[in-house]
Amino acid sequence: KSKMTSQTAKVVLSLDAETVSLLKDGVNFKKDPENGKCYIIYKGTEGFKACRNQCKHQGGLFIKDIEDLGGRTVKCTKHNWKLNLSTMKYVNPPDSFLQDELEVEILDDGGLRLVELSPLDPWLADPREPLQLKEGEVKVTYLTHACMELQLGQRRFMFDPWLKGPAFARGWWLLHESPADALDRLCAADLIYISHMHSDHLSYPTLKVLSERRPDAPIYVGDTSRPVFWYLEQSKVQLTNINVVPFGVWQNVDEHLRFMIMMDGVHPEMDTCIIVEYKGHMILNTVDCTRPNGGRLPQNVDLMMSDFAGGASGFPMTFYGGKYSDSWKATFIKNERKKLLNYKAQLVKSLQPKIYCPFAGYFVEAHPSDRWYSWV
Ligand code: FES
Known part of the structure; x- marks a missing residue:
């Protein structure tokens, strides 16, 4: 090796x-x-x-x-x-x-x-030739928001399980109710990746169920300087198998499956993204990264998924007076959304994945006062 x-x-x-x-x-x-x-x-x-x-x-x-x-x-x-x-x-x-x-x-x-x-492109280390896949050998299932389940041969890999309860102090709620068996699937997963500490990705209401049913479920997070699980002790959630993984190094699960967690260029202290490779076929999930791996990513992956909507900031909706008139806000939000969509579109165009899947933007702000935030 x-x-x-x-x-x-x-x-x-x-x-x-x-x-x-x-x-x-x-x-x-x-x-x-x-x-x-x-x-x-x-x-x-x-x-x-x-x-x-x-x-x-x-x-x-x-x-x-x-x-x-x-x-x-x-x-x-x-x-x-x-x-x-x-x-x-x-x-x-x-x-x-x-x-x-x-x-x-x-x-x-x-x-x-x-x-x-x-290094700039760590996934090039130790390359593997793509092997022919049987029909149905790889299945990708969208559960809710940023939660995806990958079935890769005999293994199940789960991304960012937010399956129940609110996020951001009751500010966000799931737009799509998760499938009835979603928690069972989570508890049966062989690997669970949590990309970062935001509560629509690190969901304590979900993890509480997991910890009661399977406290030793294997969870993987990147080695960010602000730990993903910084709040674990106070949360009273007992998880005993959290693995902090170094950046940019292949983690071999078995001879066919490996994954690599990479950092974000803009928020390396907290944001991460992941490449999962099964029999030489790559799945890239850049989640919420602003500039995943500093903008350097593998081309022609089999599947790429990323966010496509704005993030969690309340700016400028929570600001009053001065230049923050309603029309100023409307223009600002429109421009910000356009910029983000442009950047994502450019990235997808330059990387040429075989399939691109936008996700991680599916939530609602359900409290009556949240109509002020309803730009998503
Ligand atoms: S070194 Fe040859 S053009 Fe720059």
Whole structure:
């Protein structure tokens, strides 16, 4: 067996709030004063993008492209390749490479950090040839919201079981009642993956039933710095088989089945996504990740599933006065939804999964006062 080390997120450059406020629109070159390494930070209308100042061709250094009046492109000093920083695509040679991006983390004090995930595509380790599947050997069943059941040969894998009760302090309720046997299926699962701590994914009312019927059900979570089960002791739910899994390492279940949990680029401290591989066929579930694995994901997977609706934030519906008029809110929400859908559509287009399944947006806000939140 090859020895694998887990995927890490490393801060490669930190800027304080003052330096960040001085960044100009478009291309900014930055050097780490300690090790002399160079970075490019692009400030666009959609926020920041960043990468190392290193050309994919032969490692040349980029400078401003004076021929580009839009101010988005840089030019390599070695052989004149050009990179568009707003898309991170090389434009010359056309349709060639994508630049590896760094994650840009904005800090509460206005500072900024560039974070590098490494390795970038951990699923390439130890590849397996896809084997022919028999009809009915793999079955994927939607139960509710983000809860999916995968039947993979003899094994059952369950994702994010929220099968009963409310989430977010009675704020969210299931849109679809779960099938009558959903809890039985949960209790019979061989593997249960919980992607993150939000209560529409980590559902204590559901886990309470599980803990009463099968306290040693095998649960798998990523090794996030904020533990998924941070509230377990107070919750009085007794689960004795919670496995915290390192990021970016294949977990072998048997000779045909393995899975790998990866971190989110925007919220590596709490959000995760998963690849499940059965007989060489991949299922990718990016759940609620804002930028799953920093935007680097396997192409042509057999099935990809992801969220498609907005998240749990009450902003801006819970804000009154000032610019937060009803029409401002309506426009803001419309734009946010459009941005999210665009991003998801782009991601699906670029990854070309054989099947794409949108999920994890199926809840209602049932309290009468929640009509104010009814944009989902
Ligand atoms: S190294 Fe950049 S173009 Fe060759």
